[in-house]
Amino acid sequence: MKAINIITLILLIVGGLNWGLVGLFQFDLVAALFGAGSGLSRLVYVLVGLSALWQLVPLSRAMSGDTHVHR
Template structure:
């Protein structure tokens, strides 16, 4: 599977989101909130972009599964 720039961006954002959730789960520390503040437009934008990246990764994985089944 050859990844394009959008795929790589989604992977990086998904990893960042996973790390943030890990920090919340293990240490009760929200990195996004610490950097951008609580309930700010920037924090909502970051959470939204990371959520979209996660949805894109679901689509990308499903697309790859369909390609492999076609072989």
């Protein structure tokens, strides 16, 4: 479970940095690297979205005070 949390956090950081670049400079790094509208770009966007959904679980546990880590 720890590995998937690290992977999803990295993807969320990548997504956040990409949105920061879009907002500040109108530059989409993912589209620049993989091609605008390409399958790889779409895959990265989907993985970032799924990562956000995955991270709702630890957030809800933290908000409820359940800090017990399940392995």
